[in-house]
Amino acid sequence: MVEGIESVVPVTFWLTPGRTLFLSIHFLGLVCFAYIVARRLVPLIRSQRDPRFDRPFARAGNVLKFWLGQWKHPRYRVAGILHILIFAGFILLAARAFSMLIIGVSPNFVMPGFAGESGHLYEAATDYAATVVFLCMIFAIVRRLVFKPARYAVPARYGKAHTADAIFLLVLIAILMVADSLFEGTKAAALAQQGQLAELKTVLSLPWMFKAALASSSIPLLGSLYFGAYLLHEVTFYFLLCYRPFGIQFHVETSLFNIYFAKLDKSTLKPVKWGVSDEQLGEVKSFGVKTFEDFTWKHVLDFYSCADCGRCSDNCPANAVGRPLSPRFLSIKARDYAFQHYPMFGHSGNGQPLVGSIYSPDEIWSCTTCGACEAECPLLLEYIDKIVDLRRGLMDDGNVPQSLQKPLKALESRGNPYGKLEKKRADWANTKEFQEICRVKTLNGKCGAESLYFVDSITSYDDRMQSIGRATATILDHIGEDFGILGAAEKDSGNEVRRFGEETLFTALRDHNADAIRSCGAKRIVTADPHAFNALKHDYKDVPPVEHISQVILRGVKSGKIQFNPAENGNNIYTYHDPCYLGRHNGIYDEPRAVLDAIPGLKRVEMKRSHDRSFCCGGGGLMLFYEPKEDQRMGVKRVQMAAEAGANVIVTACPFCMVNMEDAIKVAGLEGKMTAIDLAELADKQMVRKCPVANAARNAEPQQECVAGG
Ligand code: SF4
Numbered sequence: 001m002v003e004g005i006e007s008v009v010p011v012t013f014w015l016t017p018g019r020t021l022f023l024s025i026h027f028l029g030l031v032c033f034a035y036i037v038a039r040r041l042v043p044l045i046r047s048q049r050d051p052r053f054d055r056p057f058a059r060a061g062n063v064l065k066f067w068l069g070q071w072k073h074p075r076y077r078v079a080g081i082l083h084i085l086i087f088a089g090f091i092l093l094a095a096r097a098f099s100m101l102i103i104g105v106s107p108n109f110v111m112p113g114f115a116g117e118s119g120h121l122y123e124a125a126t127d128y129a130a131t132v133v134f135l136c137m138i139f140a141i142v143r144r145l146v147f148k149p150a151r152y153a154v155p156a157r158y159g160k161a162h163t164a165d166a167i168f169l170l171v172l173i174a175i176l177m178v179a180d181s182l183f184e185g186t187k188a189a190a191l192a193q194q195g196q197l198a199e200l201k202t203v204l205s206l207p208w209m210f211k212a213a214l215a216s217s218s219i220p221l222l223g224s225l226y227f228g229a230y231l232l233h234e235v236t237f238y239f240l241l242c243y244r245p246f247g248i249q250f251h252v253e254t255s256l257f258n259i260y261f262a263k264l265d266k267s268t269l270k271p272v273k274w275g276v277s278d279e280q281l282g283e284v285k286s287f288g289v290k291t292f293e294d295f296t297w298k299h300v301l302d303f304y305s306c307a308d309c310g311r312c313s314d315n316c317p318a319n320a321v322g323r324p325l326s327p328r329f330l331s332i333k334a335r336d337y338a339f340q341h342y343p344m345f346g347h348s349g350n351g352q353p354l355v356g357s358i359y360s361p362d363e364i365w366s367c368t369t370c371g372a373c374e375a376e377c378p379l380l381l382e383y384i385d386k387i388v389d390l391r392r393g394l395m396d397d398g399n400v401p402q403s404l405q406k407p408l409k410a411l412e413s414r415g416n417p418y419g420k421l422e423k424k425r426a427d428w429a430n431t432k433e434f435q436e437i438c439r440v441k442t443l444n445g446k447c448g449a450e451s452l453y454f455v456d457s458i459t460s461y462d463d464r465m466q467s468i469g470r471a472t473a474t475i476l477d478h479i480g481e482d483f484g485i486l487g488a489a490e491k492d493s494g495n496e497v498r499r500f501g502e503e504t505l506f507t508a509l510r511d512h513n514a515d516a517i518r519s520c521g522a523k524r525i526v527t528a529d530p531h532a533f534n535a536l537k538h539d540y541k542d543v544p545p546v547e548h549i550s551q552v553i554l555r556g557v558k559s560g561k562i563q564f565n566p567a568e569n570g571n572n573i574y575t576y577h578d579p580c581y582l583g584r585h586n587g588i589y590d591e592p593r594a595v596l597d598a599i600p601g602l603k604r605v606e607m608k609r610s611h612d613r614s615f616c617c618g619g620g621g622l623m624l625f626y627e628p629k630e631d632q633r634m635g636v637k638r639v640q641m642a643a644e645a646g647a648n649v650i651v652t653a654c655p656f657c658m659v660n661m662e663d664a665i666k667v668a669g670l671e672g673k674m675t676a677i678d679l680a681e682l683a684d685k686q687m688v689r690k691c692p693v694a695n696a697a698r699n700a701e702p703q704q705e706c707v708a709g710g
């Protein structure tokens, strides 16, 4: 109760006593909110299982980092700072909002620990918090209406703009802050009239301004404003609470849970069905996501949690080149579907197929699984699992793009997408000239080695990429690694097969390779193909640890086994393109760069988009066989980025990137001005060679059973 003005409790409003009025508002507000949330939970309950209740400490750590710490928000400077200020303001104001709810019923309520000096301090802090949140709302409204950041735009094919809804919510929050501040200001003005000056701490805050403006107002007027501000605050508070679950602001309620239950094992793929082992796959009646209810409960929670900020689509290469895919709208369309088919009243759900209604097949096949959307999302939404699940559903229905049918058949029959003979898999190592430099063993029951070089299909069969295979083998030989290959016993790693939704074929490829790897007896695996690296690391079980060749080269440099000659052409400017499956999916960013920096005199620049913001080259694996609708090739955009950075040599560390880069250089008309080279090729070219005689001696007369291709 404030000296000079009545508390809100005894005031009568339209013949209703304050306590009754506010109790009714609380009751109605909470019942409505509970009902709305219960209805929103229905699709989660009807969806598929997803075990996310393990590792509570790791999950709590994520909450501290990504929710409380707002870790990803500053990646977009202005919006990020704005969000952090609003979030911090809300956190600070939470206790005050709770107290305000209670004093409508119990006027002398003080939160435990908020009495006395600490209470004054908290009040001062929250006065500023309300002011900052209010100013942020004004700034955000102006930004939306005047500056209109491009990433908020809604292309016509995705429906109507969400600006009006966003502005409405911003205005509601601004009203809440004004009501809170007016309430505090009238209280302070009344106290000041009693000669109490404690509220002076809040100088330049909104309540301070209201207090100053109302300093000479009569006590009855202050009393009316005090009551009116309180009523406005309560009504706006509950309206917001109940309105948020109908739009993008639902993330205010769901984000904490969404982050707590976020996927912990990055770059793994969810199984076809949780709780169903590979051996039981044959019994699964329907694969993947076909209807909304086929999503897991966590994926439905993702849809509710999307803040529609557009960061994912802003970084999506498919969206950037005009493919019919925008990850943001995968979520928004699914959320709208949930709202429409799980209404507040009446029958829920209709089991309608999603592809053909809210999604198109092209949209689902357009994704390169590059992971840029997931790296960017501040709320840790997952996309790759959902897209792969939707592809599994399409595959299960035989809805496979024409251009993918042949490579998939070839993978099934020959273990590679080109349909080439198994016995030709090691031909790259069998040329006469290469055998004079390096002899590559084929590992089998009779011939073993410490390390297995897993080559994978593109490097084995593509004439141009075989050079990466030879460079990798030469480097391993140079550092004295006892290594060999599987030769004809190797099949495609299946990384893309799995990501294209062909789980049964992937399982067959994986089981075959895993058996061959285990029986060859190698203690570790090396590969120069990030897609194979990813599959071996995350999708295979019980195989030796795997390293990418960039890690091996760097170790060779550090140990002194590899030394580099100075860069040949001092005018060349190099730039490193992070392959998605090496960088974003496996966190290997520094090793390739450290290798480049170890070459004396090599000049290196960074492209604007690098590290975890790298721009996908156009996709590896089966993407080479898929022809999406697009305005421009991703690779062309990427080489243009390299040119903008001032580079004329693009170094990458992935054979698929190499195909796309070399192709894009031609398409972009940069032939003769720009070249692309694989890190292994460059390291091989720059290495200070050992005495050729020593090499020849080591490679002389290999046992017949160890000859590559044998
Ligand atoms: S994984 Fe890459 S291509 Fe696919 S939706 Fe995300 S950003 Fe776009």
Ligand code: SF4
Residues within 6 Å of the ligand: 305, 306, 307, 308, 309, 310, 311, 312, 313, 327, 328, 331, 376, 377, 378, 379, 380, 381
């Ligand atoms: S998925 Fe994440 S990044 Fe994309 S719009 Fe939603 S909240 Fe923003």
